[in-house]
Amino acid sequence: xxxxxxxxxxxxxxxxxxxxxxxxxxxxxxxxxxxxxxxxxxxxxxxxxxxxxxxxxxxxxxxxxxxxxxxxxxxxxxxxxxxxxxxxxxxxxxxxxxxxxxxxxxxxxxxxxxxxxxxxxxxxxxxxxxxxxxxxxxxxxxxxxxxxxxxxxxxxxxxxxxxxxxxxxxxxxxxxxxxxxxxxxxxxxxxxxxxxxxxxxxxxxxxxxxxxxxxxxxxxxxxxxxxxxxxxxxxxxxxxxxxxxxxxxxxxxxxxxxxxxxxxxxxxxxx
DNA sequence: GACAACCTGACC
DNA sequence: GGTCAGGTTGTC
Numbered sequence: 001x002x003x004x005x006x007x008x009x010x011x012x013x014x015x016x017x018x019x020x021x022x023x024x025x026x027x028x029x030x031x032x033x034x035x036x037x038x039x040x041x042x043x044x045x046x047x048x049x050x051x052x053x054x055x056x057x058x059x060x061x062x063x064x065x066x067x068x069x070x071x072x073x074x075x076x077x078x079x080x081x082x083x084x085x086x087x088x089x090x091x092x093x094x095x096x097x098x099x100x101x102x103x104x105x106x107x108x109x110x111x112x113x114x115x116x117x118x119x120x121x122x123x124x125x126x127x128x129x130x131x132x133x134x135x136x137x138x139x140x141x142x143x144x145x146x147x148x149x150x151x152x153x154x155x156x157x158x159x160x161x162x163x164x165x166x167x168x169x170x171x172x173x174x175x176x177x178x179x180x181x182x183x184x185x186x187x188x189x190x191x192x193x194x195x196x197x198x199x200x201x202x203x204x205x206x207x208x209x210x211x212x213x214x215x216x217x218x219x220x221x222x223x224x225x226x227x228x229x230x231x232x233x234x235x236x237x238x239x240x241x242x243x244x245x246x247x248x249x250x251x252x253x254x255x256x257x258x259x260x261x262x263x264x265x266x267x268x269x270x271x
Numbered sequence: 272g273a274c275a276a277c278c279t280g281a282c283c
Numbered sequence: 284g285g286t287c288a289g290g291t292t293g294t295c
Contacts, residue, residue: 218280
């Protein structure tokens, strides 16, 4: 489900809603959702939410007891804050109570996970260690160097979380469209001026999506359970067969790196 | 690189 | 019945 803009929206929501609050009790409904096994309730109850941080698509929540809660939502995970009286939907795996409100972790497909680790040991966690920098943390020159130094198809490269974090299937398609780059182009052979465009379009599409509170194509909702609106601004993702908004040619969909890639055959050429 | 695996549900 | 899905990981 969520890529950088959706995770960022949820993180900002959670800062508003639960930062500074104390966990009063927890329901470990589905223990197997914990990546490293379920923690003792003792290590969660009566701790204060110190902060809510995004690292790539991971959500980190440092607690006052020097442990950090970690979430990855994968495709269909949701983190919402609701009244304890609101009906509990199917596939809710985890509930943290804060008095009369609760943080709920829900995930139909169960690809997502929760984890708990000592805050001073986060640097040793393999799946966090290999997360690269956010696009926002990269200068234009760093971004271009990073891409030209690899010899890979540009779309899968953009989605590689160890190179640049946060970009997934939707925003790689959208950024490549805006830059006029075919998703199969080999990164090292793309002209500098195209990569400058790609840098700008990547930042722009992510920022615009954050302003729209993310893209809801099926499951994604923010921490209040509301859909985003950036699906209304997509230029290519999910628009196979529809006319390109710039040249009216039909948007194509092809499988690239085992993911479906959407692009305009007129504006994004291989040669 | 391609593909299967992890799961459920929507859609054809 | 088969295909597809905002992700990641591990196997050829």
